[in-house]
Amino acid sequence: MNDFVDEARSRVAHLLRMANTTDDRIRARIIEYADTTPEPPVMSRAGIVTTGCPRCHRTAWRQHDAEGPVWVCASCGHVEGVIVKCPHCEIPMTAPPLGAPDRWHCPQCPRVAATGESAYGIEARERQRLAALAALDEALAAGTEG
Numbered sequence: 001m002n003d004f005v006d007e008a009r010s011r012v013a014h015l016l017r018m019a020n021t022t023d024d025r026i027r028a029r030i031i032e033y034a035d036t037t038p039e040p041p042v043m044s045r046a047g048i049v050t051t052g053c054p055r056c057h058r059t060a061w062r063q064h065d066a067e068g069p070v071w072v073c074a075s076c077g078h079v080e081g082v083i084v085k086c087p088h089c090e091i092p093m094t095a096p097p098l099g100a101p102d103r104w105h106c107p108q109c110p111r112v113a114a115t116g117e118s119a120y121g122i123e124a125r126e127r128q129r130l131a132a133l134a135a136l137d138e139a140l141a142a143g144t145e146g
Contacts, residue, residue, distance in 0.1 A: 011034050011039060012030070012031055012034045012035075015030050015033070015034055016030055016031075037074075040061065040074075048061060048062075049061070049062040049102070049115055049116070050062070051071055051116070053071070053073035053075065053076060053078055054078070054080070055073065055076055055078045056073060056075050056076040056078070058073060058074065058075040058076070059073070059074050059075070060072060060073040060074065060078070060080075061074060062082060062115060064098050067081075068081065068082070068095040069081070069082035069095050069096075069115070070082060082095070082115060084104040084113050084115060084117075086106035086108070086109065086111050086113075086122075087111075087119035087122050087123055088106070088109055088111055088123070088126070089106055089108045089109055089111075091106070091107070091108060093105055093106050093107070093111075093112075093113060094106070094107055102114045102115050110126070110129070111125075111126050112125070
């Protein structure tokens with residue numbers, strides 16, 4: 001089957017094909033699921049990223065508009081800007097450009113983060129970066145001495 005034919009298939013057809021079952025009850029549940037849940041957004045380079053909607057507590061997907069990344073609720077339509085804060089500087093980080101990997105940059109320090117990453121994860125990466133720089137400085141100093 002070529003790509004065009006596969007793209008033309010409905011979401012229900014894809015789900016039923018993946019389930020690979022002839023059980024009518026399971027097939028009916030899959031069809032009901034597809035009919036009652038919204039279509040996911042087009043997958044970006046970062047994949048599909050979700051969070052809980054603060055209004056209705058259902059699924060919100062990360063999208064990217066002209067002003068940067070936003071959360072869009074699939075159920076109630078609530079739109080909210082995505083904000084990633086630097087745990088060190090306590091300021092909003094700069095969002096990645098459209099189409100770029102999910103890599104936020106702090107405008108005041110060298111820390112980077114991904115959407116939803118914990119402060120602990122961001123700080124652990126910074127400790128690793130500093131340790132690698134120290135080891136590189138040590139190796140360069142040893143090379144000039146010997």
